[in-house]
Amino acid sequence: MxxxxxxxxxxxxxxxxxxxxxxxxxxxxxxxxxxxxxxxxxxxxxxxxxxxxxxxxxxxxxxxxxxxxxxxxxxxxxxxxxxxxxxxxxxxxxxxxxxxxxxxxxxxxxxxxxxxxxxxxxxxxxxxxxxxxKYVNMGFVGEKFSVVLATAHTPIKDVTKHLSFTVLAETLKNANELRKKLPAAQAKRPIAVLGLNPHAGEEGLIGKEELLLFPQLSAFAKENRIPVEGPLVPDAAFFPSNWQRYSVYVALYHDQGLIPFKTIHGQDSGVHISLGxxxxxxxxxxxxxxxxxxxxxxxxxxxxxxxxxxxxxxxxxx
Known part of the structure; x- marks a missing residue:
């Protein structure tokens, strides 16, 4: 070699x-x-x-x-x-x-x-x-859980402008490639996709993005044989009881994923991997x-x- x-x-x-x-x-x-x-x-x-x-x-x-x-x-x-x-x-x-x-x-x-x-x-x-x-995602691998960001250094007021079915589908593909490279026990678990709004939109009562994006995303995941669950309620998704349920979390904006990741893993552990x-x-x-x-x-x-x-x-x- x-x-x-x-x-x-x-x-x-x-x-x-x-x-x-x-x-x-x-x-x-x-x-x-x-x-x-x-x-x-x-x-x-x-x-x-x-x-x-x-x-x-x-x-x-x-x-x-x-x-x-x-x-x-x-x-x-x-x-x-x-x-x-x-x-x-x-x-x-x-x-x-x-x-x-x-x-x-x-x-x-x-x-x-x-x-x-x-x-x-x-x-x-x-x-x-x-x-x-065209579609590059920031992935973060940690000892407890891993995260992929659908949008990166995007001002919070512009996040919804940058979210679309295509962006989420490409993010899911990149997250799935990361999932396959994790240790075998983790790789068997589904990918968790977070909702954008509080309570993941509460059936459209708190924002419509979940209703507009996720039915298409679920169909895409099924067609491409990507194991996925979501939209998850963001404020409960990172409970320790969930760390063993999912292989990778897909967060829809920077701080949604990196606040819990860095809070749990600290400043001195975790790896950033460029996906795509x-x-x-x-x-x-x-x-x-x-x-x-x-x-x-x-x-x-x-x-x-x-x-x-x-x-x-x-x-x-x-």
Missing amino acids: SRLRIALTTGDVDGIGFEVTAKALHHLGPQKNVQFILWRPEDADKKYLRLIDKKFERITVDSLQEALKIDGPYLIDIASDESPAQWVETSAEACLEKVLDGIATAPLSKTSIKEAGFKDLGHTDILKRLSGA IPFVRTSVDHGTAKDIFGLNKANPHSMIDAIRWAIKLARLSR
């Missing part, structure tokens, strides 16, 4: 991305038939480089082009003066060209992306633009945490999981 090549982008230079990536690599150590290609700033903290060096034989280069020339059991370290947003774009292009097998990303702020001259709002928008994928793009991209489920930059306090658990999932998904896609 040829070696998988997984790029690791470390995000904002004044955030915790390089710290959590170095700690994650130290925790995981070398992985069988995997070569990590690490993007980091030229002036990265040397104590974290030394931490990596305790487990890996590291070769430093200054571009992905140079990194791809090196084979063998090495960690290839790209000391770059480019913007962290450019690291993501370059890595994604390499995935599309099939010279990389996946990307695991540390947090990248929207400010950093804007300063790089990009018009994208986040990682997902960069990946969507480059891949040309033609290559593997995973990420941490937290922000840049610039308030603790340089303090050696960052928890690497989410990055550990993101790297593990990137390897798992890359192997499944071979």
Whole structure:
């Protein structure tokens, strides 16, 4: 089997991305038939480089082009003066060209992306633009439950404008692909789709969206053999008694899914997976945490999981 090549982008230079990536690599150590290609700033903290060096034989280069020339059991370290947003774009292009097998990303702020001259709002928008994928969903895998968002960074006043049968059907397809990749016991369970309104609309008394969208969605799921239940009442859907009933929750807007996900899983666990793009991209489920930059306090658990999932998904896609 040829070696998988997984790029690791470390995000904002004044955030915790390089710290959590170095700690994650130290925790995981070398992985069988995997070569990590690490993007980091030229002036990265040397104590974290030394931490990596305790487990890996590291070769430093200054571009992905140079990194791809090196084979063998090495960690290839790209000391770059480019913007962290450019690291993501370059890595994604390499995935599309099939010279990389996946990307695991540390947090990248929207400010950093804007300063790089990009018009994208986040990682997902960069990946969507480059891949040309029309329907891309943010998926979040946690120890207790997993969530897929039907809409992402959409102002709450605009959510209903962005919800349609087509959007929900494509979201359900992406959620179903995630369901199949979960552990066997979870994968057997149906997908839960949340209602939009309080009480899931109460038969049209509190909003009509459920009546307009869900009959079509149920028919679509049946036709495509996707196990699904819903619309679930949003305020009761995430009771602990329900965690064992469903494989994935489909939330209709950002905070509907991520408030319960992050409340239960905390800031330092859970993995973000981009669904609907033609290559593997995973990420941490937290922000840049610039308030603790340089303090050696960052928890690497989410990055550990993101790297593990990137390897798992890359192997499944071979």
